[in-house]
């Protein structure tokens with residue numbers, strides 16, 4: 234596995250405020266990388282730096298081995314992106330928009346244009362003016378535009394923004410397809426946790442301009458797994474379990490950490506103490522729980 | 535680069551800007567043609583005769599008499615001789631000096647539009663060249679292509695140049711075609727006086743000579759194009775700096791209109807001559823009208839405008855290349 238996008242110690246200060254505080258991460262070929270954080274975490278700002286729209290105060294970004302600052306054209310050639318909303322020229326047709334951006338590439342062909350139009354399923358409306366498109370269609374056209382130059386890295390800022398449930402699922406499948414079949418690295422930012430959980434291989438969790446955690450989605454989830462105990466005598470059971478591990482109480486159930494090897498032992502202790510255990514329920518948390526746990530539930534400030 | 539310029543031109547054309555400008559010019563030319571036509575009729579009525587020939591002959595005789603009288607300075611004598619030459623030409627070529635053809639109309643139109651109308655038309659095209667990309671969000675797409683930023687801006691600047699050429703062309707073609715329908719299409723070789731210089735308070739006629747109208751027009755069109763490019767560059771800079779097209783237009787409008795007003799009242803405020811907007815009437819130097827501030831010459835005004843344009847160009851590129859795009 235090779236790294237397509239490498240970010241080292243990226244910082245951005247606007248005025249006196251440090252908005253991005255030293256990010257480092259890398260994208261691998263063929264993976265979908267999630268960028269997760271609450272509003273104002275700095276996702277969009279980071280993405281703008283990754284595509285050269287804003288200059289980092291310090292730090293490096295390299296794409297397919299090219300330094301973004303010093304070899305801008307070579308580096309950016311391998312990137313397709315949508316930053317925030319997919320804004321295109323409303324007075325041109327979708328096709329003309331694509332042609333417009335294709336003309337800015339070192340080389341382009343009509344076939345490639347046809348190809349991306351089919352890829353995003355816009356062939357029926359492509360010759361209409363963009364003014365008349367729905368948000369979802371614009372989103373698709375934005376993706377088509379990003380794929381024009383056959384990029385190695387695709388950077389999407391909230392790609393499911395404004396899509397309906399079917400559109401969201403299609404988009405998700407489409408992104409997975411691009412990663413698996415075309416071996417693209419895809420960076421997706423979102424504050425929708427369920428979305429990231431469903432489509433990403435790895436996530437970086439971000440808050441207040443810092444990455445709190447980067448890990449595989451599965452590892453993260455497993456680590457934070459919980460076991461719910463349903464017992465007839467809450468107080469006594471809690472005391473017994475508290476000797477072994479940390480215990481919380483919610484909705485008339487006890488919650489402990491998930492430690493596979495210990496579950497049977499704990500259960501035995503409860504039973505020996507004469508407590509009737511009616512349910513032992515392991516639960517994978519949603520990223521939501523995880524997120525709140527990691528960030529301490531903080532929001533925008 | 536050609537592709538980039540093509541893109542920019544496509545956007546300008548599809549926004550229908552050039553079409554609108556052509557339409558405005560056509561309407562205005564029609565209006566002025568009618569006004570001019572009325573004016574000519576009025577003059578003829580006032581003179582009580584439609585026979586301008588006798589009148590011209592009378593004028594020639596007057597001039598000759600003055601030439602023959604003694605106590606007239608050498609310089610003045612020379613000037614009168616040139617005037618005589620001009621009047622004789624009108625007579626010989628059967629041209630009514632108060633009802634000239636399309637080229638004369640065009641010349642007057644250029645002279646009168648150089649300060650306000652032409653800059654306004656340029657502004658309409660240039661004001662949103664860059665700012666619309668910023669406010670529409672397409673700037674993000676434009677700047678994430680494998681093309682260096684200076685090339686993108688240069689392509690826009692070239693597109694501006696092409697648009698200005700188009701505006702000048704529209705001005706020439708439309709004013710010639712429309713006014714010609716009323717006044718006739720002849721008059722290219724009409725001799726015109728030029729070479730006036732202002733020394734102190736006096737009009738110096740020492741270098742006055744006649745040149746054919748087509749040459750005169752060519753010079754004026756050249757000056758008008760120069761003014762258009764300088765005003766275009768200034769608007770371009772504002773368009774780079776600001777996101778809002780309305781703000782760009784507002785500032786440019788304020789500057790241009792204040793220029794038109796200032797020209798009439800700044801004669802005692804000497805340093806105002808370094809403002810670009812009081813230097814726009816370049817054609818006045820050719821026709822010999824007094825400049826708004828003593829000591830201003832054609833070379834001076836061209837210099838001032840060139841400096842403003844150059845600075846604006848440098849600022850545009852510097853800002854565009856180094857700026858963070860949010």
Ligand SMILES: Nc1ncnc2c1ncn2[C@@H]1O[C@H](COP(=O)(O)OP(=O)(O)OP(=O)(O)O)[C@@H](O)[C@H]1O
Pocket residue numbers: 247252270271272273274275276277278279424860
């Ligand atoms: N031009 C700017 N000047 C000053 N501060 C800015 C600027 N742009 C963004 N910020 C600040 O940077 C922080 C990060 O903003 P950013 O847009 O990157 O957040 P985000 O993670 O994309 O949020 P969202 O989920 O709402 O899109 C915010 O606190 C914001 O106020």
Ligand SMILES: [Mg+2]
Pocket residue numbers: 276277278390
């Ligand atoms: Mg954002």
